Amino acid sequence: MTTSDLVGLRIKTVRRQRGLSQAQLAHPELSDSYVSLIESGKRTPTPAVLELLAQKLDCSLSYLVNGVTAEQMENIELALGYARLALENGEISEARTRFAELLADNNLTGLTKVRQDTEFGLALATEAAGDLDQAISILIRLREEENTPERKIEHAIALCRVYRDSDRLTEAVEVGEQLLGSPSRPAWTDLLVELGATLLSAYLYRGDMLRARQFAAELLNAADILGTPRSIVAACWNAALVADSTGHGEEALTFAERALAVQSESGQPRNLARMRNMFGGLLLRVRPHQAREARDIMLRAAEELAQTSASVVDLARCQVELARAEIVLGSPAKAIGHVQAGKELLPGNVRALGAEADLLTSRAHAALGNHAEAEMHVHSVRDRLTPLPDSRRVAGTWYAAAETMEQLGEVDEAVEAYRRALACTGL
Template structure:
């Protein structure tokens, strides 16, 4: 039902509640035929007419326009504020509950922008809670149902989140497609911070599906665009994407240069929550590029973990930091300390994305193997293999199968190890 139809219905309802005829409501400023047209949805009243009718009907202008009283509007806006605050503070389950409660309130029916804010917030909260299916459903609903009322900035933010969720879910085809619908045309829109963020998602999706050449080419294009744009957010995102592509292409020193540049920009201009997460991600890169300095990265990860715990970082960022602490201890040949971190990881897994859970089980298997707990290692690797068998073969799954094969070899499971090596090769078409 159109907005003007709803306004007309509310005017008609209140008029009847007041015991007024259309002529009585109209006199002397308006004609009764004009009031009739408004009530039937055939005319859209001007703001001045709406204000006049609200005064004559002794009701709030807010109610006639949105279907809620001024008090209800205040409660809705307060509820949205509390939900956003919970999300910013890392209380993602609380945020999800608050957004869901707002959407269950019929008062949002006449408030398209507020409803859109609540649906978008609920999608981000669902993603942060690890419920990617629900997040994807909500985000697709926003794209399909609000194409007119949605601002260009919100539309880009929705597609950024949607591509990220598809990627976290392992659906790299959709992760690429939703972004290429915007950036893949012959004429690309003028670059903005939002489009740089969207492009960064596309770089990550290209990289994870194994298209390193395309990832490298597009990353260079995004970095050049960010340099021209010159904003801290664009530069941070572009350098970070370039760092990951460089590291995975075997150009570790170049990757370190980019990641340190991203960290420096974020340190100068970024908010503490994003800086804490980026610092943790930086240390994950350094563990991979310079494993011989694992003791240094371990000590810095301890500080990063404390920083994340005191910030409003989401649970996934905190989990990744603890997992990296376990990896650092394994590099330092401290399996007992790694095991302590793994126990913390296990306590945090509930509700996390499936791919992140799979990584955690693989790390648990590696740690158990180093602790000579063969049975626990096998249990963890069985969980990993079961998850991998449900995924499409990509560069990422090839890497996980390869690591699984190495751990199976470590615990003297030669037949299963050979099978895992073969599956790793199959994932890259060999």
């Protein structure tokens, strides 16, 4: 039913409950034929007419418009606010429960915007809980509905991100390019730059380096024109990733430092913590002699992430980066502890990050002289990578696994892993 149909049905229902005819309700301001057209959904009453009818029917205007009383509307908005607050504070399970309970409320039937906001909140909470397939299902359903341009972009950002984290890179790119690759794409906004940054990370994971470099420059130019903290953070953050991936480590650190500085001033605890973790990992790769400082940065990020709406993938990624730092610092036992904590959080369908975690575990056990354990975990790397489509990220992990297998004396397995790494790059 359309909004006009629903409004007309409510007017008709209340009129009959009051024992009034259409003529009695209409007199003297309106004609009974006009009331009939409204009740049948063939006319949409103006706000002034709706207010008049609410007075005549002795009911709230909120009920005629939304199907709920003012008190019910206040309770719904309060419940939605509590659910959002729980998500922001990192109380993921409670947030997911609150969003789901609110969606089960029949009063949301006529409240399209509120219902869509609640479903989007549930999608974010579901993503944060690690149920990425379910989050994708919710987001796809939302994208099929009519919505504001801004909300459509927000849904696309989330869907592109979840596809990327699920290693479904083709779908991630398709979602981003549907909006950003269109000839009728609107002028850049903060939201579009954020979508562009998410799309850029999918290009990087997939290995589209030429497109990634070109797009990074485009996003930086857009951010400079907008001059907003939100756009600057998104563009610089991902420009750092591109620079790092193309061997320009010091340039990457410069971009990352700028993004971190702006993010520190503008709040948003979850993104600040994610940025801090990325910066720590970047510092470790570019300046390994500062591994202790990098580890301390990531330890702080881990504490901050635990107090926000960060997803389990974000939390696991932080533990994996901490494990890298401990290996560089010569503490393989601590590295194993961090990797184990990360793997306990990871959803089963996040295979690429899981493979990286297994590889670090193998190297840590090898450093401790646990040859059998090292072999077992490097074989797990192979098992996780085999089902994944070819990508730059997968190629890098295959190559690292091959090096580890060679060091463990598994020559035949190493040769096969090197072959898989080459195949992923198209060679």
